[in-house]
Amino acid sequence: MKNYKILVFLFGLLLFILAGCGGGSEEEATGTATAGEDIENATELTMWTFVELHMEFFTDAANRWNEENPDRPIHLKAETYPYDQMHNNLLLALQSGKGAPDIADIEIGRFPNFLEGEPQLHAMNEYVEPEIENFVKSRFDIYAKDGNYYGMPTHVGASVMYYNKEILEEAGVDPDSILTWDDFVEAGKQVTEKTDSVMFNSFPGDYLPFWQMVSQQDSDFIDTEGNITINNQENLRALELLKEMQDLGISEVAPGGEPHAEEYYQYMNEGGAAAIAMPAWYMGRFTDYMTDLEGKMVVRPLPAFEEGGKRSAGMGGTGTVVTNQTEHETLAKDFLAYAKLSKEANIKLWTVLGFDPPRHDVWDDPAVLEENKFFRYFGDDIFDTLTDIKDEINAVNITENTPAIATELNTNTLNNILRDGAQTPEEGLKSAQEAVESQIE
DSSP states (O other), X not given: OHHHHHHHHHHHHHHHHHOOSOOSOGGGOOEEEEESTTSTTOEEEEEEESOHHHHHHHHHHHHHHHHHOTTSOEEEEEEEOOHHHHHHHHHHHHHHTSSOOSEEEEETTTHHHHHSSSOSBOXXXXXXXXXXXXXXXXXXXXXXXXXXXXXXXXXXXXXXXXXXXXXHHHHTOOGGGOOBHHHHHXXXXXXXXXXXXXXXXXXXXXXXXXXXXXHTTTOXXXXXXXXXXXXXXXXXXXXXXXXXXXXXXXXXXXXTSSTTOHHHHHHHHTTOBSEEEEEGGGHHHHHHHOGGGTTTEEEEOOOBSSTTSOOOOBOOOEEEEEBTTOSOHHHHHHHHHHHHTSHHHHHHHHHTTOOOOSBGGGTTXXXXXXXXXXXXXXXXXXXXXXXXXXXXXXXXXXXXXHHHHHHHIIIIIHIIIIISOOSOXXXXXXXXXXXXXXXXX
């Protein structure tokens, strides 16, 4: 029981580590929304989520469904609960065999819990397989088991580099000339020499930026067999690069220690650094919290570790599922496919939520390319970048041991190496490997 409570607490921490499906305080989110309640003989479907904007997205989909399917109307009752409460209650309901909704959102860090044993979820293969060539396939793999697709993705979470073109221009650097991390380091030397900014930052309090650099090398902290691989050579290479950039003076520890800190937003807003590597969903952090940078930022691929190497990674996510307790399996699955897999649905993921749609064949759709706050802020070539890297996005390995790894890296490893200098990258990763392995024995 003690270990279970610890795991619940640690999973809660993933809200801050893997959050990619909304800004603000999801822990405090509560609310209800309905669609189709005034339609006679509509079939009631219930939904649980932990992000209020997702609830609005699904009620919008339900209203469109009812307009297009008057012979099969639905009355959608969507409810938003705090992150931990929703996931814990959903897991208990599925384990007990009663009390679960028809449809639910499950955050990527919690998804492995729902795949243990025989998943109490309905597979969506008949909807996914005919369309999967139109999607970034790795986004389905993270919600799959034994060839069955259970979670319908909410975004790609494609990692990109955000460059402050004003700073780079002052330094005489063309962002399109930065193809590899070696190029990035050389550009950083020019930035620090010719401007008052640094090139980059490290984030000891959030391992996601480090994880991106790990993933783009086809590596991870857990391998496909579930083995802990924190201290492998690719991971060491990424961490040594972060440390090297600090030692060269082209990077510094970010104010607040993580990319969602108010101190960091202010620092970037004032031109503190020329670049940050984060997923595409981080665009909303810029538009909401770094408003002075509008028109100054551009979105480009991550630098590769070597020419021809991967220039992105897939970070964060939420998979939407149909539970096996629904009394309306076909209708619930048809609606979920409509809401998450159709072209119109993926356009809405961008226009309603501002997320990079996992269905890449809408990235050049006129409805997606209509002017909005993101194009005004970053320019009109966002989807050119995403199209360029769409085949370079790995799926990450999430298991029940992910929270222990996240906590060890955020609490000890990255601080010891990047902030305090108490350990070398090799020593730090070796200690992290041993610490996590001792916790899960």
